Amino acid sequence: MASQHLDQTVEHTEGQHQEGMTKGKIWRVFFYLLALTALEFFIALVLVHGGVIEKTMAVNVVYIVLTLLKAYYIIAYFMHLKFETFGFIMSVAIAFVLIIYFIVLMLTEGGYLNTHYNPFPHWDNPQ
Amino acid sequence: MSTTVTELDKVKTGRWNGGRSPFNVEYGKIMMWFFLTSDAFTFSAFLIYYGSQRFAHMTWPDPDKLFQSIPFVADYGYPLVFVGIMTFILIMSSVTMVLAVEAGHRMAKKEVVGWMIATIIGGLMFIGCQALEWTHLNHAGFWWGSIPSQEGVSPEVTLAPYFSKEISEVSALQFANLFFTITGFHGFHVSIGILLNIIVLGMTLANVFERRGSYLMVEKVGLYWHFVDLVWVFVFTFFYLV
Numbered sequence: 001m002a003s004q005h006l007d008q009t010v011e012h013t014e015g016q017h018q019e020g021m022t023k024g025k026i027w028r029v030f031f032y033l034l035a036l037t038a039l040e041f042f043i044a045l046v047l048v049h050g051g052v053i054e055k056t057m058a059v060n061v062v063y064i065v066l067t068l069l070k071a072y073y074i075i076a077y078f079m080h081l082k083f084e085t086f087g088f089i090m091s092v093a094i095a096f097v098l099i100i101y102f103i104v105l106m107l108t109e110g111g112y113l114n115t116h117y118n119p120f121p122h123w124d125n126p127q
Numbered sequence: 128m129s130t131t132v133t134e135l136d137k138v139k140t141g142r143w144n145g146g147r148s149p150f151n152v153e154y155g156k157i158m159m160w161f162f163l164t165s166d167a168f169t170f171s172a173f174l175i176y177y178g179s180q181r182f183a184h185m186t187w188p189d190p191d192k193l194f195q196s197i198p199f200v201a202d203y204g205y206p207l208v209f210v211g212i213m214t215f216i217l218i219m220s221s222v223t224m225v226l227a228v229e230a231g232h233r234m235a236k237k238e239v240v241g242w243m244i245a246t247i248i249g250g251l252m253f254i255g256c257q258a259l260e261w262t263h264l265n266h267a268g269f270w271w272g273s274i275p276s277q278e279g280v281s282p283e284v285t286l287a288p289y290f291s292k293e294i295s296e297v298s299a300l301q302f303a304n305l306f307f308t309i310t311g312f313h314g315f316h317v318s319i320g321i322l323l324n325i326i327v328l329g330m331t332l333a334n335v336f337e338r339r340g341s342y343l344m345v346e347k348v349g350l351y352w353h354f355v356d357l358v359w360v361f362v363f364t365f366f367y368l369v
Contacts (some may be wrong), residue, residue: 021229030222037218041211044368049191049206060369067364071357078225078353080346085142088150092160099171106175110182122186122295123283 021080029077036070159347163354166316170358173312174365177305186293188302190367193289198259210367213256214359220249221356228349231342236331239345243328246352250321257314261307269303306366313362316355323348 040063047053076082081089142149150157181187196202197209227242268275268285274296275285282296289299327348336342 021225023226023229026222026225026229030218033218034215037211037214040364040368041207044191044207063364063368067360070360074221074353074357074360078221078356079350084152085150087142088152088157088160091150092164095164095168099168099175102171103175103178106179107182110179113183114185122293122298123281125290125292125294126287 021077021083025077029073032073033070036066036073040066153343156343156347156350159350163350166354167358170309170312170361173305173309174361177309177365180301180305184295184298184301186290186295187298188286188289189291192291193264194260194367196263198263207367209256209260210363213253213260214363216249216253216256217356217359220246220253221353223249224349224352228342228346231336231345234337234342236334236337239331239336239342240328243324243331243345247321247324247328250317250324250352254314254317254321257310257317261310264303264306269299269306271304271307272300274299274303309362310366313355313358316358320348320352320355323351 043059043062048055048059053059081092139145152160191206194210195204195206197205223242223245227239227246230238230242264270274282275289276282277285282299283294286294286296286299327344330336330344331342336344
């Protein structure tokens with residue numbers, strides 16, 4: 001009962017920040033996500049698999065940028081984080097600074113292992 | 128008595144001065160966000176390890192060649208098509224989930240039920256697709272700790288179809304381990320999400336939220352469900368595209 005009562009009061013007195021996500025807007029975000037995914041497939045299938053461009057680091061960077069864009073739309077609109085208070089957004093987002101550090105750290109480490117310590121046997125591809 | 132209020136006695140009205148919720152978010156929802164943050168760290172650790180392994184090997188299996196089948200349609204020759212369908216299903220089920228949350232704000236029970244059922248069906252379809260994908264790779268010889276091999280045939284020959292550059296057993300093995308671990312962990316999350324959705328659907332049908340006066344619980348499982356979709360966006364990029 002107590003928790004039910006709490007839910008009620010929160011919803012009625014403070015929970016009135018649901019502006020922003022109407023049905024129309026939800027579908028618009030869906031089409032953004034769909035368009036971004038379609039673009040990724042276009043690059044992967046038509047351009048790379050079709051032999052128009054080589055799969056280089058630049059292509060991977062494009063993939064990752066598109067992925068981060070999709071992540072932004074999902075978090076900001078579907079998960080509604082964009083409409084929360086600044087303090088709450090920061091309390092969730094700040095921690096990911098550590099992830100950026102972790103990425104840099106581990107990829108540097110991986111690259112080092114590749115160039116300085118690579119005893120694994122491998123064969124040339126006959127193709 | 129003077130009626131002027133001294134600076135010290137003035138009632139402060141700032142966000143953090145008490146008397147109101149500074150974040151303006153219900154407790155359970157905050158805790159869901161913090162749980163998802165910690166879960167994001169787990170997935171990040173998995174994916175970053177995958178990245179560091181790729182950086183540490185001079186060659187890696189080509190996803191373009193690994194994922195070429197559409198179950199029941201074709202065994203070979205259609206790269207990335209099936210995973211495209213899976214991605215579409217998951218994005219779609221994310222949309223039906225937001226629509227359920229939106230209907231909850233309007234206290235429209237019937238619509239919440241409809242969209243929740245759609246979300247659950249989407250989740251089940253995704254899990255089904257993933258099972259097919261796993262089965263296909265497993266039949267090809269990939270599993271935790273195992274890669275395609277044949278008695279008396281050099282790995283150079285058995286692994287050739289999966290590589291575009293040099294061929295390496297170690298790379299293939301690392302790929303197999305990480306693929307099944309990470310997509311497995313994601314699939315586990317999807318399964319839990321489906322379970323939570325079913326529970327919330329049951330509560331909606333039993334009028335629990337109607338009596339409570341708010342559909343906040345739909346929002347909380349919604350957050351979890353979107354997170355699962357979010358993780359797939361990254362898994363998809365790093366396993367199938369990059």
